[in-house]
Amino acid sequence: MEISFPRPRDNEPFAWGLSGSEPVEIWERFSPAYEAQLERLIIALGELGFTPAIGGSGSEDGEYVRAEYKDNSRIVFFYHLEDPADARFLSSLDEKSLGNWIVETWIGR
Template identity: 75%
Template sequence: MSGPEPTEIWERFSPAYEGQLERLTSALSELGFAPAIGGAGSEDGEYVRAVYLENERIVFFHHLEDPADARFISSLDDRALREWIIDSWISGQQPLE
């Protein structure tokens, strides 16, 4: 932590962290993913993993406690967040046959 209380967007239990986690999981759900949170208490830190329900080969994965990753997500407005998820994980993928 950066101080006696968690305050930064990458520090678990800070208001910014919890808000970003909610925002990310909501966007994923709206786009057809099934988000799950894992890694709590591990050395690698907490992450969001989400399987795309239309094509289970597509799996979103993002570390929440990495400062660079947290800053990146927070730099995106809601529209840009959705576009990033679509461009990075959904576009160009072939459906399962």
């Protein structure tokens, strides 16, 4: 299933609430920063041989990306996106560092 960005808003609640009347922070679903970061992560995972999917909207823990590694179905990437600390961490990584982090943490090559 192809995911296009920015995604249309849904009516699900925000895991951490909102900082204002509209989503603006990098951990607030559908904010421009959140959508850009999610798109960046989806692209990086796809380029590394994962099959990413988005789930968890409206849940207590918030939205996540789950991705199975095509070469070994036992390797699964799983990352929450609505946690402020996790969102800040991802945003601190440039493109090369993001790819390296995914490989080192989940593939272990």
